[in-house]
Amino acid sequence: MDIEEIAERVSGKLMGSGGEFRGKFTTLGAAEEGDIVIRHWIDDRGIQIASERGVAAIITQDLRSDTSKRDVPIVLVDRIEIANALALSWTINRFASSSRRIAVTGTNGKSTTTHMINHIITTAGRSSYTNTDSRSEFNTLIDPVVAQQIAEAASKEQLEFMVIEVSEVQGWLGRVMVDHAHIMTSAIQPEMVVITNVAMDHIGLVESVDDVFREVSGALRAVNSGVAVLNSDDERVRAMADVNPLLRTVFYGSQGTVRYSGDGIYCGDDLVIQTDELPFTGEHFIQNTLAAVTAALELGFSYEDVRIGVKTYRPLKRRFTLLMDNPRVIDDFAHNPDGIRATVKSAASGLKGRLWVVNAIRGSRGEDINIMNAEALADSVKGLDVELVITSSSDLVDEQNRVLENERRVFLGVLDENGIGYTHIENLRDALRKVLESAKPNDTVLLLGAQGMDPASEVIEDLTRKILN
CATH class of the missing domain: 3.90.190.20 (Mur ligase, C-terminal domain)
Incomplete structure (x- = not known):
């Protein structure tokens, strides 16, 4: 792509001359020659840094500069999340197009679920990337850090899997980023979407649990084929089975294929993990584990792979x-x-x-x-x-x-x-x-x-x- 095409795809106004894009999408701090920097706001000092590093262009929503002489093309957009979605989509297609991708969203438990799915995959000896870390700093997808990380990870090894956490509701400076989960999941194009639950949070960005339902279910509407892994114990998530008829639905929980009984986690009649092998047995941890186990089994991992992955799992910081x-x-x-x-x-x-x-x-x-x-x-x-x-x-x-x-x-x-x-x-x-x-x-x-x-x-x-x- 060249800069003019990128500006058109993000519905932006190109300020300055265009040119060739031959790098990657990234942050200002990590930018190198030929890269495109995506930044919520930028001032004269930021533009100067970008110029010194030879970046191909800057995409921003808030241009805090009155300087008429700029030697870096700037694309001014109304919705920065559209630019970050483009960065994510382009990066996946460029560096990890053959990867099998899983998107995880919901109000509670998505970080632990994402982290555990990734742990099961890597414990089984397969290569995988996840954006969930101990402090959940990279799970918002409202800046280009995840795109940057994917490019870096793919340069070291071929990524077989990517497990990407998607915020159910997101905003910036009090503005709700409408359809955030839908936009970002569309960029990821996963073969599987995992939904944990729907509950009130992010007050000010959403006004009702119906708003949360709409935002979360957008992740399911974003894909044209694949599997929806849904929490049967959450009535709102259960209702999402009808959101996208193109998806095959698999439930976990008390009414699902994967469920918890007193002696362990079962898939149908098969005991997959004994209770004494679980790192924790709190109710919310069990729910997250059921989601991760269901996802891993649907991806084709064996009972033994799943058992070892869960048994050796260590929770994220500040998760019980x-x-x-x-x-x-x-x-x-x-x-x-x-x-x-x-x-x-x-x-x-x-x-x-x-x-x-x-x-x-x-x-x-x-x-x-x-x-x-x-x-x-x-x-x-x-x-x-x-x-x-x-x-x-x-x-x-x-x-x-x-x-x-x-x-x-x-x-x-x-x-x-x-x-x-x-x-x-x-x-x-x-x-x-x-x-x-x-x-x-x-x-x-x-x-x-x-x-x-x-x-x-x-x-x-x-x-x-x-x-x-």
């Missing part, structure tokens, strides 16, 4: 991660109502002592999601012997995640209205210190929250070292 024993401290990225309910239920099962819950309020995300999270937390802890600590994490979050006064007020207000006792501690370090000093060895401490709880593992490690010394 055990940080320490005595007391048992569990850290989970429970950032929306369904995640909170599932995580508290899992932590409360088989308690030997008291349950402590430290919950970080979601900062700078608005009142609605915090009201819903507080309601889920109140419902989850009712009837439990629980000591609840709420924190704003003011000592450790940046300005983008700072808890605003109205967010704190509505969160705590919901707990007050439901008669839930709690202690609010402004700083995360102080909250964790109080709990560690107060909890008994047979107690369980559950850490809940999104960005506000991210630093907890390092704080726990530091506090434990000081307590022991």
